[in-house]
Amino acid sequence: MQLSNIYSLFTEFPNVVTDTRKVVSNSLFFALKGENFNGNKFALSALDKGCKYAIVDEKEYAIDERFILVENVLDCLQNLAREHRRHLNIPLLAITGTNGKTTTKELMHAVLTKKYNTVATVGNLNNHIGVPLTLLRMNKETEFGIVEMGANHPGEIRQLCEIAEPNFGIITNVGKAHLEGFGSFAGVRKTKKELYDFLFENKGTVFLNADNQYLAKMVNDQEIVRYGNCEEAFSKAKFLQAEPYMIMELRSAIGKLYIKTKLIGAYNFENALAAVTLGRFFNIDEISIKKALEEYEPSNNRSQLKKTEKNVLFLDAYNANPTSMKAAIENFAAMSQCSKVLILGDMLELGADANKEHLELIKLLESKDLKNVILVGEVFTAVNTNPEFKTFKNTSDLIVDLEKGQLSNQYILIKGSRGIRLEQIIEKL
Structure with missing residues (x-):
């Protein structure tokens, strides 16, 4: 089917669905593929749940007129979006x-x-x-x-x-x-x-x-x-x-x-x-x-301040890289509160630079005379040589330690890559 025809269908049914768990009635289902899933297999289910048409790219799944066969579903989705953007102007x-x-x-x-x-x-x-x-x-x-x-x-x-x-x-x-x-x-x-x-x-x-x-x-x-x-x-x-x-x-x-x-x-x-x-x-x-x-109030653990019964949390745990981590540490170090704790997770996707970049952060922490530091992750654990800094290989191990209830009346910075899942510790603080 031509893109113009698919766009005509979109103007009639202007809701796009890619997940059968989030089906909207009279919508278009795009059967996207990933490393571990094939959306074509779920196209019939999407129609049964209320989608009007299903866009697929494997012929065996196009079993009736409700299925629209295209060469590549992702390309079709992107081309449709571009066409729509041009019409919006x-x-x-x-x-x-x-x-x-x-x-x-x-x-x-x-x-x-x-x-x-x-x-x-x-x-x-x-x-x-x-x-x-x-x-x-x-x-x-x-x-x-x-x-x-x-x-x-x-x-x-x-x-x-x-x-x-x-x-x-x-x-x-x-x-x-x-x-x-x-x-x-x-x-x-x-x-x-x-x-x-x-x-x-x-x-x-x-x-x-x-x-x-x-x-x-x-x-x-x-x-x-x-x-x-x-x-x-x-x-x-x-x-x-x-x-x-x-x-x-x-x-x-x-x-x-x-x-x-x-x-x-x-x-x-x-x-x-x-x-x-x-x-x-x-x-x-x-x-x-x-x-x-x-x-505006931030959410999703981005630039948030959260007061619990025991502590004041500075949440920036959605993601981390050397640049953002450095900025967060310097900002926290400059604050006047005396009782400060830093809980920092590994920075992921740094490749061959991982050890070097984590060591640079440890040096920064030391230069700021920050002593109450908890480091979480395999890289931080491997490179840390400061005996005053606690290290945990993963967040689960840290949670076990936090359940002892040692942290109270503290200002706590929480920052790390999303894959470290530091948000899991919030309820323990």
């Missing part, structure tokens, strides 16, 4: 970066919804499947789209841009992450730059943190809206404090505007200023921007 912002892209996306979404009907990526569904699904959630009522783009191999940002065709874009920052896939920090920068390059080729606009030396060197001679402290910055602000929450002073046309967020960490200053800049560029008044940023 709305401003669409792509956001990527090593750290902060999900928080920045959420802040931007909060700001834009003060004026526009905005659809943004849900959670971190930011890959070759999540991006098309985000686009297909948009409809004729949508006035602005925000698409988060993640990558762990060269070429992936380019591929996602070719699906979403953004006309605006932002790279939050570049740092050491997914080195196993990128090969080096230079590989990270080259892949993230694919967003700048796509916008340059298609006369799009870049929102640029002009204070970030790496980003300033990566950008092309293209349409740029700068934020930061440079003279030509479209938006300027001053970081005031991050204890416990981040507070900033916006240099506004109506005077100084103080924005008191519910975000922990000085590193969120740049994320918030990016959202301010986007809002101002799209003519949202600064009082509405202030309100949006102050109302």
Whole structure:
């Protein structure tokens, strides 16, 4: 079947399903494949549960007119999303970066919804499947789209841009992450730059943190809206404090505007200023921007402060890499509280650099004179030589220790890669 025919079906049944556990009546089921599953096998079940049509790519499963046989289901999903994006013809912002892209996306979404009907990526569904699904959630009522783009191999940002065709874009920052896939920090920068390059080729606009030396060197001679402290910055602000929450002073046309967020960490200053800049560029008044940023509450263990009966937790346990871990440690070390504990998990996907990068963090902890440190994971356990730092090979072993109830009246930073599952310790603290 031609793409135009499938798009006609989508306009009639504008809900897309890829999981039979989440079927919506009168929707289109796309039988995607993965390493351990074949969606074609579940196509009939999807129809029985209420889907109108099932798109499959194995002939044996196309048993009646309700099945639409295509050459490749994933390609069909991506092509359908691109076609839909072209019909929408709305401003669409792509956001990527090593750290902060999900928080920045959420802040931007909060700001834009003060004026526009905005659809943004849900959670971190930011890959070759999540991006098309985000686009297909948009409809004729949508006035602005925000698409988060993640990558762990060269070429992936380019591929996602070719699906979403953004006309605006932002790279939050570049740092050491997914080195196993990128090969080096230079590989990270080259892949993230694919967003700048796509916008340059298609006369799009870049929102640029002009204070970030790496980003300033990566950008092309293209349409740029700068934020930061440079003279030509479209938006300027001053970081005031991050204890416990981040507070900033916006240099506004109506005077100084103080924005008191519910975000922990000085590193969120740049994320918030990016959202301010986007809002101002799209003519949202600064009082509405202030309100949006102050109302936003982080979730999913990202930049959260949580008070339990025994302790105060600084939760940033959704993910970790050398750049974000360094920022979190430095921010926590600068806080004035005396009773501080750090629970840090291994940083995954660093390949041959894993030992070196974990050793660098241990040196940083020592240089900050941080003594109440708990390290979790096989790499930290293998490289740590500081007798004052406790180590546990996994989170399960740490939980056994925490059940003794030794930690109370402490300020505790919790940060590590998602695969370490440090969120499991929260109920023990």
